Amino acid sequence: NAGVMQNPRHLVRRRGQEARLRCSPMKGHSHVYWYRQLPEEGLKFMVYLQKENIIDESGMPKERFSAEFPKEGPSILRIQQVVRGDSAAYFCASSPLAGSQETQYFGPGTRLLVL
Amino acid sequence: QKEVEQNSGPLSVPEGAIASLNCTYSDRGSQSFFWYRQYSGKSPELIMSIYSNGDKEDGRFTAQLNKASQYVSLLIRDSQPSDSATYLCAVLVLSGGYNKLIFGAGTRLAVHP
Numbered sequence: 341n342a343g344v345m346q347n348p349r350h351l352v353r354r355r356g357q358e359a360r361l362r363c364s365p366m367k368g369h370s371h372v373y374w375y376r377q378l379p380e381e382g383l384k385f386m387v388y389l390q391k392e393n394i395i396d397e398s399g400m401p402k403e404r405f406s407a408e409f410p411k412e413g414p415s416i417l418r419i420q421q422v423v424r425g426d427s428a429a430y431f432c433a434s435s436p437l438a439g440s441q442e443t444q445y446f447g448p449g450t451r452l453l454v455l
Numbered sequence: 456q457k458e459v460e461q462n463s464g465p466l467s468v469p470e471g472a473i474a475s476l477n478c479t480y481s482d483r484g485s486q487s488f489f490w491y492r493q494y495s496g497k498s499p500e501l502i503m504s505i506y507s508n509g510d511k512e513d514g515r516f517t518a519q520l521n522k523a524s525q526y527v528s529l530l531i532r533d534s535q536p537s538d539s540a541t542y543l544c545a546v547l548v549l550s551g552g553y554n555k556l557i558f559g560a561g562t563r564l565a566v567h568p
Contacts (some may be wrong), residue, residue, distance in 0.1 A: 373556070382543065382560035383499065388553075396551055431498055442487070442547060442554055446498040 342367065344447035345414075345435050351415030352453045359419040359426070361450045373433045373444060374400075374407060374413045383431065389415055422454045458482060459546050461559035470568050474531040478544030478559055481500045481525065487547035487554075488520060493561065494540045503529060534566040 345364040365372050369422050375383040378435055385399040388411035400407065404422075409415040419426055429451050433444040460479050468474045476490075487506050491499035505511045505518040505527065517530040527546075531538055541561040547554045 350461065375558075383558040385557070386556070394557065395553060398551075443489070443501060443504060444554070444556055445501065446491075451499045 344432055344445055346432050346447035346450050348450060349448060350453070352450050352455065353422045353425050354455050355423055356421050359452055361419075361432075361452070362414040362432050363417070363432030363434075363447055364414040365432075366370040366436075366445055369434035369436045369445075371435045371437070371442075373435075374415075374417050375431045375433065377429045377431060377449075379428075383394050386417070419452075422452075424454050427452055427454045456524075458548065458557045459544055459559040461544050461562045463560055464563040465565045466562055467565045467567060468534050470534060470566055472534050472537060474534045474538065474564055474566070476529040476531075476542050476544075476562050476564065478527045478529075479525055479528070480546045480557075482546065482548045483522075484523065485546045485548050488518070489545040489547075489556070490516075490518060490529045491543040492540045492544060493543055499543055534564075536566050536568055539564055539566050
C-alpha cells in the first residue's frame with residue numbers, strides 16, 4: 341500500500357509565477373489535508389478537502405491560494421503570483437475517515453522556494 | 456492561549472537516558488492525541504496515538520494522557536542518537552462540525568553520545 345504521494349518534491353519559482361503542488365492520498369483515503377511549515381516552525385493547517393468538496397479552508401490565505409480535490413486525480417494546491425513569503429514546506433496528509441479516532445498520514449512534502 | 460503548547464527545547468539528553476516530552480492543550484473536549492516525529496528536512500511520521508487516560512506503551516515509547524490536567528506526554532526510554540528529531544504533539548479538536556488536528560510547535564530533542 342503506497343503512502344501519500346506528493347510532487348514535485350522541490351519547486352523553485354520566481355516572484356509572480358504560479359506554483360502547483362500535487363497530492364495523491366493513500367489508497368482508500370478520501371480525506372486530504374494541506375499544511376504549511378515555515379522554517380523552524382510548526383505545522384499550520386491550511387485546508388481540508390474530501391472528494392469534490394472543500395470542507396474547511398479557514399487556514400488558507402483568502403487571496404492567491406486555492407485548493408481542489410477532483411473526483412479523479414490528485415488534490416492540487418495552487419498558489420498564484422507567488423511571493424518570497426510563500427517559501428515553505430507544504431505537506432499533504434490523508435486519512436481514511438473523519439471521526440474521533442482519525443489518524444492522518446503525511447506525504448514527503450513539497451519544498452517551495454520563491455526567488 | 457495557544458491551543459496546543461510544547462516547550463520548543465532543545466531538550467538535550469545523554470544516550471541511554473529517558474527523554475520526557477510534554478504537551479498541554481486547551482480544548483477540554485478533545486478525545487484523541489498524537490505524537491509525530493519529524494527529522495530535519497523530512498515529513499512528520501506518526502509514532503503514537505492515545506485516546507484514554509493513562510499510559511500506552513509501544514517499544515521504547517510510552518505516551519501518557521491526563522485529560523483532567525489537559526496534559527499529554529511522551530517518554531522515550533534508552534534514548535538513542537537516532538531519536539534526535541523534533542517531536543510534534545497533535546490534538547484532535549471539534550471545530551465547525553468536524554474534527555481538526557491541531558499541532559504544537561514541536562520540541563527539539565538532541566540525544567548526545
